[in-house]
Amino acid sequence: MLTLVACTPDPKSGKGFTLPEGDIERGQQTFAELNCQACHTVAGVTFDDVEPSPDHKMVALGGARSKVQTYGDLVTSIINPSHRFAKGYAEEDVATGGESKMRLYNDEMTVQQLIDLVAFLESHYSVVRFDPTPYGPYH
Ligand code: HEC
Structure with missing residues (x-):
């Protein structure tokens, strides 16, 4: 008899969730198009036309x-x-109620x-190292 118990992941675990590979450059364009830079800086990237959001910290x-x-x-x-x-900020600076x-x-x-945004941001974090889920054939 097969014992599956030890290797069965917690059904609520995020294991098995992997977005398809994104395009870093397109992700940067998307970031700018969606105006994420109104509230965010990204390490090593300069955006044109930044109008900072008035009611919280970058x-x-x-x-x-x-x-x-x-x-x-x-x-x-x-x-x-x-x-x-996000850690490192007073809650009132980043959240309301x-x-x-x-x-x-x-x-x-x-x-x-x-998908592209994640590829772009991931490429600018040095701590996010991600091993894509290896998907085997389904039976
Ligand atoms: C109106 C302001 C605002 C806009 C626009 C905005 N964000 Fe945010 N974002 C925040 C704030 C405030 C936080 C910190 C609170 C939190 O973690 O939710 C945050 C947190 C984050 C975090 C987590 C950071 C951490 O260190 O945990 C990511 C990633 C992020 N935003 C990505 C984006 C992306 C991508 C976009 C554009 C699609 C975007 N944000 C647009 C305000 C904004």
Whole structure:
């Protein structure tokens, strides 16, 4: 009899979730088109026409910071900003009443834009190292 218990991942684990490979350059364009730079700086990147959002601090993305620690964190930070708040900021600077001050893009961002954004941002974090899930054939 086969014993599956030891290798069965927790059904709630993020294992098995991998976006297709994105395009870093297109991701940078998407970042600018969606005006993410109104609220964010990205390590090593300069954006034109920045109009900083008036009601909170700029949140730095990228670099050697240990804030976004995993690929899962990075994807989740974009599609569910209130899941937790960026570390290193007073909560009132980045959230109001438990909700992130980041605007929600879920109704307007395409999945392709998300994929490219993640590729772009990942390339600017030195701590996010991600091993894509190896998908075997389905039986
Ligand atoms: C109106 C301001 C605003 C805009 C626009 C905005 N963000 Fe944010 N973002 C925030 C704030 C404030 C935080 C910190 C609170 C939190 O973690 O949700 C944040 C957090 C993040 C984080 C997590 C950072 C960390 O260190 O945990 C990522 C990644 C991110 N944003 C990506 C984006 C992307 C990509 C876009 C454009 C599609 C975008 N943001 C647009 C305000 C904004």
